[in-house]
Amino acid sequence: MMRRRTLLTAAAAAPLWAGCERTDAPAFDGGWVGANAVRGHAWRDGAERITPSTTKRTAVAIVGAGIAGLAAARALRRAGIDDLRVFELEDQAGGNARGHEIAGIACPLGAHYLPLPGREAREVSEWLHELGLARSEHGGTVWDERHLCHAPQERLLLREGGAGRWIDGLLPLADPGASTLAALRRFAGAVREVQRLGFSQPTLRSRWTPTHAALDAVSFAAWLDANGHADPALRWYLDYCCRDDYGAGSARVSAWAGLHYFASRHGFHAPGEGRDEPLDPVLTWPEGNAWLARRLAAGLDDRLATGAVVERIAPSRHEVALDVLDARGGRTRWIAQHAIVCVPLFVAARLVENAPPVLAQAARAMHYAPWLVSNLHVREPLAQRAGAPAAWDNVLHESPALGYVDARHQLLDPRPGATVLTHYWALGGNSVQEAAGQRRALLDRPWRDWAQAVLDDLAFAHPDLAAKTARIDLMRYGHAMAIPVPGLRGHAALAALAREGEGAQRRLHFAHADLSAQSVFEEAFTRGTLAGEAAARALA
CATH class of the missing domain: 3.50.50.60 (FAD/NAD(P)-binding domain)
Structure with a gap:
């Protein structure tokens, strides 16, 4: 149920712990919260x-x-x-x-949103109506806008030299060339083809045919290779989606799961196909x-x-x-x-x-992905790089982690002030060995080492973050979620x-x-x- 991006492989993690103790580390409080590992x-x-x-x-x-x-x-x-x-x-x-609170600000310890349920998720839909989040009107469903994610919903930071620039959406396409657009449209067509097979959420109400079984038998990365979907921008985004929904990379996730991400909801839409905006709505709350x-x-x-x-x-x-x-x-x-x-x-x-x-x-x-969820209490508003304005979901292109959501985004208070940023790190890797190494690192490394790694990850986006951070509370999941291998x-x-x-x-x-x-x-x-x-x- 956690939606985030990218992972830190065991090899990539090593530099975080190399060398002597940092002497320039900022003074912030914090610690492990939310789970009793002992x-x-x-x-x-x-x-x-x-x-x-x-x-x-x-x-x-x-x-x-x-x-x-x-x-x-x-x-x-x-x-x-x-x-x-x-x-x-x-x-x-x-x-x-589960949820958390820092300095009176509610924030999540894990899953932070719910897509609007499709017709097969009738038990969920019925309960959301019971809660008053939705009501039936003229044969359709009307959602309480107070609980829908406020705009802007998501943005991506591209590393353009030393400056960097935020762009709308999560596709790394500041200025896509003709070949990239063609690659995106070809993948969109492939998703439309597999949608005809039948995909739904929950999956127990999906059809299961020999074609589904064949997709389930190979990794998503292998399926993409075999079908010529090699464009780097497309592959980065699809890997993001796998890590985001499943906690591991496209080399570990099955092709069924990689395609299910799109086919069970609203497909995949390339730029210029008429679905650039608005984004699919989701329900979310500060906690x-x-x-x-x-x-x-x-x-x-x-x-x-x-x-x-x-x-x-x-x-x-x-x-x-x-x-x-x-x-x-x-x-x-x-x-x-x-x-x-x-x-x-x-x-x-x-x-x-x-x-x-x-x-x-x-x-x-079963195989399970470890995760790290970190909540950073920021005393005052952060300086912003150029481009798209601050959003609910803020992802850094080519980051070893998954970006962050802002707890203040859903509040109706327009005044800037202190907030909590919830940073996500999926650690399932692209192999059993990578996941095991990260699980061990979560258990063995001090919380302050991981907190510093989070600050280092976000430093390019917000150079003033370390100086403005008062506290970092971290939640470690050794076996957060099943990986659909x-x-x-x-x-x-x-x-x-x-x-x-x-x-x-x-x-x-x-x-x-x-x-x-x-x-x-x-x-x-x-x-x-x-x-x-x-x-x-x-x-x-």
């Missing part, structure tokens, strides 16, 4: 398991309070089932859609998708337990036992009639006792997990965006809703 790794490494002395009961236990888990709880409550418990490892619900997560969690009260480490899920023919450690002390065995497992598949495979073989198969097929979307084990089980497994329901091979809000919300509805039917 708690998660203690569970991963098999901390001592103690049989709980207390037993409690509930009708449905939900493991994981990301978007899928919260959507499952909503579906159960809509079906009249309030006897439920949601267990979340971290201290805040929301998963990749990002935490605005949505908090509304999903509203009303759960003590049915939502944060800081709750589920150590074991043991299904039987008549019930499911869950051993839960309260991070503040004490263990409880919860007995549920049904359990909905809303955690990444590699976690689920460790938790479920006597798990169905397809769970282990699916977990082995070749062969994953069509993997039989993912489809099998989404179906209701038999015997003891019929009391387990799996719901996570991993089942769709990509981390997107619509996928998680729909999977969670369907699992909650299935558990409600089973209870009835």
Whole structure:
């Protein structure tokens, strides 16, 4: 569900840590926020398991309070089932859609926008109407403009010598030549061709044909090479899109995923094809998708337990036992009639006792992208380079990172002032080794090293940033999102997990965006809703 760009490969990361300690580093506060790596790794490494002395009961236990888990709880409550418990490892619900605040300014810790849902995302659309973000009028949908991204929406900084210039949009085309325009139009035609195959969000409502499977079998980079899409400007942008949506480069992402980015929504439009403006609208808030997560969690009260480490899920023919450690002390065995497992598949495979073989198969097929999300509290407005004005989404061409969004952009206060810039860094690389190296660097390197790397990345765009930054809070995700590597979307084990089980497994329901091979809000919300509805039917 995170939309950002580019990554720092393991080799490119090395210079950030080379040499002696910096003596000219500006004085700013900050630190790691948002995730308890010690708690998660203690569970991963098999901390001592103690049989709980207390037993409690509930009708449905939900493991994981990301978007899928919260959507499952909503579906159960809509079906009249309030006897439920949601267990979340971290201290805040929301998963990749958690939020933060610095100096009274709300900002995201992950996903920061939601595209307007298409017709297949009917559960999402219904909920957005329920929230008042949309209303039906004269056979169409009218959106509350206060929650749509304000213009200007995005811009790109080109490095033109030492000066640099911001341009509108994210295609690196200040003055495109005839050959580049022709390349863009040829790719736009290719996208129109594949759209006829059928692509939708959520993907569980997409068609799956042998042609889809063939696209899923090769990398996007290999497909582009094979089809002659070699223009450097086009390839930079397409690589940006892969890293932006999937956390890894086009060499790791399947051709199905690379094309799905465009084909499931509004296609790809080259300059001069009549779709230069306006941009496709998106919903966004200063705190990002935490605005949505908090509304999903509203009303759960003590049915939502944060800081709750589920150590074991043991299904039987008549019930499911869950051993839960309260991070503040004490263990409880919860007995549920049904359990909905809303955690990444590699976690689920460790938790479920006597798990169905397809769970282990699916977990082995998964690859995950690490991410770094940094929030910079800036005391006063920054100097701007020439060109397009400050936008919501600000990307630096050829940067090793992904640019930033401005928390003040959605505010209706026209007065310039202090703000928070949320900087994104996708670290999935173009190989398993690169991702592993970056994951290790996130865990081992001090937060101040990464904060300095963020300042260095943005220095060309804003030379005065370091002097005006008061605080940098950083959120590290070791396994932020599933990478749709070749062969994953069509993997039989993912489809099998989404179906209701038999015997003891019929009391387990799996719901996570991993089942769709990509981390997107619509996928998680729909999977969670369907699992909650299935558990409600089973209870009835």
